[in-house]
Amino acid sequence: MELWFTEKQTEHFGITARIKRTLHTEQTPFQKLDMVETEQFGNMLILDGMVMTTQKDEFVYHEMVAHVPLFTHPNPENVLVVGGGDGGVIREVLKHPSVKKATLVEIDGKVIECSKKYLPEIAGKLDDPRVEVKVDDGFMHIAKSENEYDVIMVDSTEPVGPAVNLFTKGFYAGIAKALKEDGIFVAQTDNPWFKADLIRKVYRDVREIFPITRLYTANIPTYPSGLWTFTIGSKKYDPLAVSDDRFHDIETKYYTKELHKACFVLPKFVADLLK
């Protein structure tokens, strides 16, 4: 018997991956959670039928969410990750020696639990003494925070299910309030091939709140279209104006200081979405 997992990334298109075995399957209070072992990409975390991360390509997403804002901010000390229960963004955040505290607010504790068990090289840093893990609603956490964080990363699922609030203008306003006066945030904002309207809307919303708003991309083979976008809102620091001496050596597989700037150079049809 051959087992294949197919994600319909749109109504009409998807990816399919051969499965060695199902490691875990559960309906949590928030979503359907599956962990499978694939032949191509190693263990794969799936939420509500959508690939969240895999052992083989997770480094792209996690590095690109973390290092672009963290190298843009001159001295990030207090960092918040909203979502990201697999722990991959936290792992990257901790590579920056300036960071004194990294808080993870994940709504679904089962994601954390299951990632620790089946994705240990991703989730392993969640027990670091600099990390505080809160199982809580990220939207509410942001609403209650004020002038607290240097950098906030929104590592959410798609804007369906538990993450729907995390793509609203009210949420971005809350983030601005939760950030210090020179704070910066980044959010994953899906792909330009199938979700052009979402990217356009988020970009416009963020631009009304943050003086510096920019979009960058990365290639993630298990995500729809393979081309992922991230939207940055910054109160003071421009990711394109980072001077070369700001970069220090960290171990990466995707991010480089050259890519830090090149990833903002957009294909024309993507740049056109932002006009």
Next chain:
Amino acid sequence: MELWFTEKQTEHFGITARIKRTLHTEQTPFQKLDMVETEQFGNMLILDGMVMTTQKDEFVYHEMVAHVPLFTHPNPENVLVVGGGDGGVIREVLKHPSVKKATLVEIDGKVIECSKKYLPEIAGKLDDPRVEVKVDDGFMHIAKSENEYDVIMVDSTEPVGPAVNLFTKGFYAGIAKALKEDGIFVAQTDNPWFKADLIRKVYRDVREIFPITRLYTANIPTYPSGLWTFTIGSKKYDPLAVSDDRFHDIETKYYTKELHKACFVLPKFVADLLK
């Protein structure tokens, strides 16, 4: 009944696309040729079970094959396309007013015929008076040519079936001979996620023959991993040294003069392949 076409891009991973209908299917002397109408990407040309091009995303590949070398060469007049029977690269080549002659050498006449019928917006420029279409073996055409072309583009299928000769060092040596003394060539060289060894081998082979060798990437959602590479070999002109006044306006949806340079900034794991 739902019809889905699935391409196994590796033994363990693939894409799947909902099909409205099959437009054409045929075993040519060289390969299996299918043309289907998909819901997501419009008409799709499939050779030996592999997606070659689709109406919705073809612009990425065709623009990036053509414009990077053509804007690198200061005065491309005589251009050769090896393969590329769908006509997309030729269409882009003709956007450069310096081009006096563009020759297409495609081994399989059925690809041309079927593309003209079902992909007219891609193949439509094959009847332009500046274009000469030869149904012939590209390897042999190169072997017989000497000091003739300013720019050569190798728009081949994967290195299985009819294209296997087009990934050999002997072929690249033939290309060097077929080019003028300041000529430049580009070849599609697959993706770094599943075909790292191929990219490494081609890069090393080309570097032994051409003084300037560079790799660049583009995002193509219907190609394996979504991240495609192109390898350039150049006798004189460096694509990274093109001065800004060289670029003239052409209509594109992906390529921009900023991307001309940014597309050479590689993710670390890709750059590491070339060391």
